[in-house]
Amino acid sequence: MKKRWIYGIAILVITAAIIIYSASGDDSAVEVTAFVEQGDFNIVVSTTGELQALNSTDIRGPEGLREVRVHSVKIVDLIPEGSIVKAGDYVATLDRSEATQRLQSQADELITDEAAYRQTILDTTITLLDYRNKIKDLEYGLEEKQIILDQSQYEPSATIRQAEMNLDKAKRAYEQALANYKLKEEQTKSQTRRAENRLKEEYKEREELMRVLDQFVIYAPQPGMVIYKKEWGGAKRKVGSNINAWDPVVATLPDLTIMISRTYINEIDISKLDVGQDVRVGVDAFPDSEYTGKVIEVANVGEQLSSSDAKVFEVVVQLNETDSILRPAMTTVNEILTGIFKDAVFIPLESVHSTDSMSYVLKVKEKVRQIVDLGQANENHIIVLEGLDNGEEVFLTIPEGSEDWKYRGWDIYEKVKERRIKEELRKKEEGEKRRKQMEEQKKQRDAMKKIDMKNISGEQIKRFQNMRQNSNNGRSSTASVK
Numbered sequence: 001m002k003k004r005w006i007y008g009i010a011i012l013v014i015t016a017a018i019i020i021y022s023a024s025g026d027d028s029a030v031e032v033t034a035f036v037e038q039g040d041f042n043i044v045v046s047t048t049g050e051l052q053a054l055n056s057t058d059i060r061g062p063e064g065l066r067e068v069r070v071h072s073v074k075i076v077d078l079i080p081e082g083s084i085v086k087a088g089d090y091v092a093t094l095d096r097s098e099a100t101q102r103l104q105s106q107a108d109e110l111i112t113d114e115a116a117y118r119q120t121i122l123d124t125t126i127t128l129l130d131y132r133n134k135i136k137d138l139e140y141g142l143e144e145k146q147i148i149l150d151q152s153q154y155e156p157s158a159t160i161r162q163a164e165m166n167l168d169k170a171k172r173a174y175e176q177a178l179a180n181y182k183l184k185e186e187q188t189k190s191q192t193r194r195a196e197n198r199l200k201e202e203y204k205e206r207e208e209l210m211r212v213l214d215q216f217v218i219y220a221p222q223p224g225m226v227i228y229k230k231e232w233g234g235a236k237r238k239v240g241s242n243i244n245a246w247d248p249v250v251a252t253l254p255d256l257t258i259m260i261s262r263t264y265i266n267e268i269d270i271s272k273l274d275v276g277q278d279v280r281v282g283v284d285a286f287p288d289s290e291y292t293g294k295v296i297e298v299a300n301v302g303e304q305l306s307s308s309d310a311k312v313f314e315v316v317v318q319l320n321e322t323d324s325i326l327r328p329a330m331t332t333v334n335e336i337l338t339g340i341f342k343d344a345v346f347i348p349l350e351s352v353h354s355t356d357s358m359s360y361v362l363k364v365k366e367k368v369r370q371i372v373d374l375g376q377a378n379e380n381h382i383i384v385l386e387g388l389d390n391g392e393e394v395f396l397t398i399p400e401g402s403e404d405w406k407y408r409g410w411d412i413y414e415k416v417k418e419r420r421i422k423e424e425l426r427k428k429e430e431g432e433k434r435r436k437q438m439e440e441q442k443k444q445r446d447a448m449k450k451i452d453m454k455n456i457s458g459e460q461i462k463r464f465q466n467m468r469q470n471s472n473n474g475r476s477s478t479a480s481v482k
Helices: 002-023 097-151 157-213 410-450 458-481
Strands: 033-035 037-053 056-060 072-078 090-094 217-219 242-244 249-254 259-266 278-283 286-298 311-319 331-348 359-362 369-377 381-386 393-395
Touching (some): 090 249, 278 311, 359 393, 369 410
Antiparallel strands (some): 033 393, 056 249, 072 090, 259 311, 369 381
């Protein structure tokens, strides 16, 4: 981190010197040089991030809003963000308007259901009493018909037959009335149970609503620092914001003992990153403090932030140190160490000049354009694989007359050219190999589709399973290459 600041200051000094020298009226060009260095060369990806707690506890609003049909609740009072609270301390108050209206509506429904329950009991009692009276009348009528039949034994056969028929009708009417009474009794019991269950549900809902209303004043579940909850769009929940039944979180209590920096890396650099890499972390609020950390998470899928057109990947860095001055939402500068080259020769990026086919530097002592073979680069320097030695001096600016200087190092140029040709040939061969594999896999799939599986032998089934396995392996290797 300090080295980066030194480089930045050096560039500012050089720029200021150029401006001052130009303003002095001297028409000669300013010549700025640098020396070739040798040592450990770090490949660093720098990015800004935001401090967050790795773990946090939610301060939640009322649980059960959906069950009592209250869809959203407004925050009417909330303690300042960053407040230190103890378990049980006051945090926020929510607007009771919608819940109170729902309670009044539920009270009206309860009165209606109580009246309906009482009316159901009264109606069923009267109905069953009428049925019992009718059964009693039919029972008396049956006895009367039996007496008439008994007294008609000495009457003509037609009179006896008529009495028997009347008795049979009376018996069937009585039996039917008994059966109807049982059905009516079950029906009235069912109606009563429905009315009773409805009334119980209303009482239960009223109790639940009263329980939810008791939670509209919110207290801290544990000690910590209150941090406002962030919405999906990035805005924080504050006084006037709404919470809903699906996400009733008002604020959070982060665990400040384990902090992370959440950052986003451009898709160009994401291939350099991996879990476990070391990170130097600086905090804008405390420029004199520096921390270390490690990459603990690298997203597999990119996303597009609202503030940028480029695709980025989320990366999470966990800090190794604990510091009481660190707070969530502080801006961090993360320098992720993606590689180290031991005993490398390197020069400033500004000293490298390029044409379509080669790169070169302008050597101070020999006054030549030295062709170089370049390696990896970081934000300020680039590795020289061949063409320069430690301690040599090169120009950072273009001196007058350098366009007439001779090129040196054509053998390096030829080596680089040959390597590029081999690399292009290798990529072409790999591409051709992948193309043939895909064609072969397609032929195998087409062949398997045409086979009648009913008439296939066991040996053929094994062969096709092997073909499918090979096809899957080919797809996996192709995905790995990509």
